[in-house]
Amino acid sequence: MHFLLPPSLFEFGIFSVFALFLLLNWRKVYIIEKRYPFLHYNRRAFLFKSVLRLLTISCVIVALLAPFKKIVQEEVSADNHHMYLLVDLSNSMRVQDTPPGRFERTKYTLSQIIQQTNGSYCIILFTNEALIYCPLTHDKEAILDLYIPPMTFGLTSGGGSNISQAYALAMENVKKNHKEGVKNSIICFSDWESSELPAASLFREATLYNLSFYQVVVGSVTGEYIPWQGGVLKKDGRAVISKAIPENANKLCNKLTDCRVYQIAPEVDDTATLIRNINENSTTITNRQHIATDNIYHMPLLLAILFLILDLSFPLPLIHFKR
Template identity: 20%
Template sequence: MLDESIYNWFSLEWFTPSAFKSFDWAHFFVFYAIPLVILLFLLKWLIGTKVKQKLPVALPKRDIEKHWTGYLRIIPNLLKALALLMLLIALARPQRTNEMVEQWSEGIDIALLIDISESMQIEDFQPNRLDAAKATARDFIAGRNQDRIGLVIFSGDAYSLSPLTTDYELLYKFIEEEIDFNKIENRGTAIGSAIAVGTNRMRESDAASKVMILLTDGDNTAGNIDPITAAELASAYDIKIYTICVGKEGKVPYGKDFFGRTNYVENTVDESNLREIAKIGSGQFYRVSDNAALQNVFDMIDEYEKAEIKETRYKNTTDFYPIYLKWGILFFLMFMLTKSTFISNILED
């Protein structure tokens, strides 16, 4: 690993491709000057060859031979070019930045109350009301971020399937394997009991916001607590209640007869109770008649009940231009030394 200490500036690792790729360049535009520097060196060489004084010497061609010392003439110019290149790299200001982002939110506690009564088998949703509700609940949970979510199922009785948790994988498992029509023996729709069980789960919560989402397709026909009373109790604990009534009015498909033909039953729902529950709970009432409408409602609730996510960013920037500046000074000093030594003098003679 490349040592980033400026005290190891003399390491050749600073000139490897991996080193240059790791940098952020504060003034990258400086590199556009490199072609200009090359052009200036070429012009200097061309002009020098034209105007430099020449002394004609008559020698037979066989007596003229190249000597290795002739190549020493390029050393001063090479050192000067390297010094300029190092200066340009330093001016481009190579940096490395370590950024840490810390996010947090006050969080929301959400209780999903799902009706599993027999009427949830009606097939005006695909494949039926309960399976549509389960799929939408999974999508809703997947869209949350560190909110605690609990599950309550109800039919003739209400049952807390999962406490408030951020273990979303556990919630998915409960939805897939535990929510079905046979989970509760007693038949009916105990809406009041479901709200009471949800309230009991959330009453000691100190979350910034507490939300209950009640999904059902019927009227309250069971349980030992009135839904309005249960809603008032939830409101006393500052729990907001959204109520969703699923199902179409009129004839709806419900199973098949002996010959495989679709059976139809008459479906009616008194919305007044659910509207009143939402009003008491300072939430909203929704009526949905298909899968898409149900998904849209959960999307709206998801948008309404977003916790404010706060973040703090920490930046630690280290400059590495001193490394290339030191190399530039070194090359420049070497250039000055060679300019005053036999190397330059020999080649000028």
């Protein structure tokens, strides 16, 4: 509760005069009982009425101070931006050519995106199959604490990389979750070794959903051997070398509108540029706050009237003869 007028000597004076008046009444009771021993004053009744009258005048004084309460109407700042983060968990993402490794670097970049952008996030993992690992949510803490740290290989079946299926699942959720005025983005992390890219027909309605694409190529173009069970992965008796192929990401971008390619490798790191571009494409609701006041002086006045009615309703016999 707030007061429009601060307490002044006037209010304190009123209360003091009234309290003094009650004390003088108590003194009169004492004098009457001493002077006329055959009379008895009902002190409990007098005390009850005195308390009611003190409460009455206190409520009147509070009403004079013009009490009010603040009503804060606030629109929380939020970005109407749905981001679908596609993460490649194929065996080639085990390569450590980009310290501390392609997959670990991807997890780190995911954390940076979530920390430095605003919106809602959905994480889709894919190998030969794709699945929703984290449903669309704006709860950053849950994603950073509960989803990203335990993310690891083996959550999806197979060791290949089916980017087409991942994009199909992402587009399905874009259509399902889209609302008017919402910005949608698909951000795909992969080494892009797979040459089986999504068909252009999958993105025919992309402009209807205000959709942007960010293809992130993780790994070096020179490549390294794929770690596997204490050694390296072999195929037909030969150690397999995995190389990042930015050309495949560019091929997909050529089929799309509003698409960009970024690289995370030992020689280049486009993470800062990626985050800046995401923020530039966000549609933000500005934080608005409105403070209104609601006068509540009538509440202490109603209490004062209630106490006054109680005082008048109990005409207690204050003086009687001693037996």
